[in-house]
Amino acid sequence: MEISSFFSTRDLNAWFGKTLAVRAVNMSFAENTVSAIIGPSGCGKSTFLRCLNRLHEEVPGARVNGTVLLENKNIYSKDVDPVELRRQIGMVFQKPNPFPAFSVFDNVAVGLKLAGIRKSTILKDAVERSLRMAALWDEVKDKLNDAGTSLSGGQQQRLCIARALAVEPRVLLMDEPTSALDPISTAKIEELVSELKKAVTIIIVTHNMQQAARISDQTAFFLLGDLIEYGATSQLFTAPKDNRTERYITGRFG
Amino acid sequence: MIRSKSHKDIHFADRFFAGTLQAIAWGVPLLLVFIAIFLTWKSLPTIRLFGFSFLTSQTWDPVQDQFGALPVVYGTLVSSFLAVLLAAPISIGVALFLTELAPSWLARPVGFLVEMLAAIPSVVYGLWGIFVLAPLLRTTVQPALAKSLGHFPLFEGPPLGVGMMAAGVILAIMIIPTIATLSREVFLAIPAIQRENALALGATRWEMMQIAVLKTARSGILGAIILGLGRALGETMAVTMLIGNRAEISASLLAPGQTMSSLLANEYAEASGELHLSALLEVGLLLFLVTFIINALARLFVWRSTLGKSPR
Numbered sequence: 005m006e007i008s009s010f011f012s013t014r015d016l017n018a019w020f021g022k023t024l025a026v027r028a029v030n031m032s033f034a035e036n037t038v039s040a041i042i043g044p045s046g047c048g049k050s051t052f053l054r055c056l057n058r059l060h061e062e063v064p065g066a067r068v069n070g071t072v073l074l075e076n077k078n079i080y081s082k083d084v085d086p087v088e089l090r091r092q093i094g095m096v097f098q099k100p101n102p103f104p105a106f107s108v109f110d111n112v113a114v115g116l117k118l119a120g121i122r123k124s125t126i127l128k129d130a131v132e133r134s135l136r137m138a139a140l141w142d143e144v145k146d147k148l149n150d151a152g153t154s155l156s157g158g159q160q161q162r163l164c165i166a167r168a169l170a171v172e173p174r175v176l177l178m179d180e181p182t183s184a185l186d187p188i189s190t191a192k193i194e195e196l197v198s199e200l201k202k203a204v205t206i207i208i209v210t211h212n213m214q215q216a217a218r219i220s221d222q223t224a225f226f227l228l229g230d231l232i233e234y235g236a237t238s239q240l241f242t243a244p245k246d247n248r249t250e251r252y253i254t255g256r257f258g
Numbered sequence: 259m260i261r262s263k264s265h266k267d268i269h270f271a272d273r274f275f276a277g278t279l280q281a282i283a284w285g286v287p288l289l290l291v292f293i294a295i296f297l298t299w300k301s302l303p304t305i306r307l308f309g310f311s312f313l314t315s316q317t318w319d320p321v322q323d324q325f326g327a328l329p330v331v332y333g334t335l336v337s338s339f340l341a342v343l344l345a346a347p348i349s350i351g352v353a354l355f356l357t358e359l360a361p362s363w364l365a366r367p368v369g370f371l372v373e374m375l376a377a378i379p380s381v382v383y384g385l386w387g388i389f390v391l392a393p394l395l396r397t398t399v400q401p402a403l404a405k406s407l408g409h410f411p412l413f414e415g416p417p418l419g420v421g422m423m424a425a426g427v428i429l430a431i432m433i434i435p436t437i438a439t440l441s442r443e444v445f446l447a448i449p450a451i452q453r454e455n456a457l458a459l460g461a462t463r464w465e466m467m468q469i470a471v472l473k474t475a476r477s478g479i480l481g482a483i484i485l486g487l488g489r490a491l492g493e494t495m496a497v498t499m500l501i502g503n504r505a506e507i508s509a510s511l512l513a514p515g516q517t518m519s520s521l522l523a524n525e526y527a528e529a530s531g532e533l534h535l536s537a538l539l540e541v542g543l544l545l546f547l548v549t550f551i552i553n554a555l556a557r558l559f560v561w562r563s564t565l566g567k568s569p570r
Binding site for chain 1: 361362449451452454455456457458459460461462465469470473474476
């Protein structure tokens with residue numbers, strides 16, 4: 005079997021009001037891989053990502069229909085609690101945004117506290133483990149009580165990654181996580197992504213085709229709400245099957 | 259600066275205009291200073307005569323020329339804090355509902371109506387208080403409180419309707435728009451991404467409001483509450499109509515009382531002796547100082563919270 009059934013979508017449609025933003029998308033993501041989603045602005049790639057942890061439906065007027073299977077369980081079925089689900093499918097957003105009223109420690113611990121974990125030894129261990137995974141521990145271990153917003157932009161984004169990792173999600177969604185960062189911070193996050201896929205399956209939306217080429221195993225190209233092409237990254241960038249993909253990656257539009 | 263010096267004559271109109279505006283701009287804070295000086299100067303007779311005991315004495319007797327402001331200071335603080343105690347949770351609830359839960363077709367008109375509560379004249383609140391609120395308190399609320407909690411000093415005594423409780427409730431209604439509107443502004447200033455973050459971490463709606471909204475906005479909320487308190491401290495007409503106007507300290511919220519502002523409204527017209535007038539103006543000075551400090555604190559909190567929001 006060439007495609008794993010770990011995490012997949014079937015005929016996934018997403019609307020904003022009457023506008024169809026994502027059209028009948030079928031995709032599969034293998035466990036412990038990095039999948040990149042590229043495409044011009046407004047192609048529905050972020051919306052698609054936000055359907056995968058049921059965040060899209062929180063937007064007023066937004067609607068989803070179709071199936072998303074996490075280990076053969078439809079996350080849109082009635083008996084799935086979206087709150088519970090979002091602990092298994094974590095998310096990192098475009099702009100680094102630690103909670104301003106929370107310390108570095110509390111920013112990482114907040115997801116665990118929401119899950120009802122109160123024991124301080126467990127919290128401490130989880131915070132350290134998550135910060136180490138996010139390659140931030142050495143930089144912040146002496147300022148865990150400082151405000152999360154006192155860190156640099158790149159550190160803040162890694163703090164947000166640590167925060168998402170703390171609840172040990174199965175899947176980590178990243179929505180253009182480096183678009184607000186400088187090149188050095190971006191390089192650190194890219195390195196981190198390649199490291200993290202040993203622990204978690206990563207789906208990353210990016211504007212940056214070089215980034216997709218550098219860090220992903222599979223790449224998908226979206227255009228106007230449609231999935232145009234999806235395949236191994238090396239193949240998609242060197243020998244695209246669809247000529248729209250080819251025109252996009254060679255910079256002729258978008 | 260350099261340009262205006264070298265083109266002195268050409269830019270006369272500019273400099274004249276700037277000078278005039280500067281004078282006007284300075285005039286406003288100067289007015290504040292003049293009011294403070296005036297109040298202090300006019301209250302010198304009682305400041306000299308009673309000194310600090312003006313603040314600690316409970317006797318307010320114009321006939322005997324004995325003046326102590328403690329009962330009215332007490333009345334002001336108790337009625338205002340009671341108002342804040344009642345208004346703050348309601349206002350924050352309203353603001354949360356308007357920003358986090360209500361669909362926009364509902365949030366806009368409801369928000370507008372809440373703001374309009376602030377446009378109703380104080381005397382109209384007073385009238386409504388006399389004809390609706392006070393009878394309701396007298397016939398229903400206060401008997402029930404006396405029955406269930408009457409052994410607490412706080413709810414002792416006959417149900418009169420008018421009194422400290424009525425004043426506190428009417429003040430609460432009057433400061434709800436202040437606290438609710440300001441809290442709503444603070445909540446709206448929190449980026450949507452903050453809320454999505456909380457949701458993405460597995461927060462329920464209510465947990466999201468706690469983490470991403472209330473916690474982030476704490477100092478802004480505190481500022482809004484203090485501004486509401488500032489408004490309650492100075493409010494005069496409705497309180498005068500509902501508090502019962504007796505300058506005595508009573509532990510019971512059912513008893514009548516007097517605030518600094520209601521005392522001034524009641525007595526300044528008939529103050530005959532120089533000492534009586536001086537005592538009233540000293541009360542005015544106290545009120546001025548208290549509201550000034552409270553408002554300055556509120557600005558400080560709001561200022562700090564808006565600073566805290568801006569990302570580095």
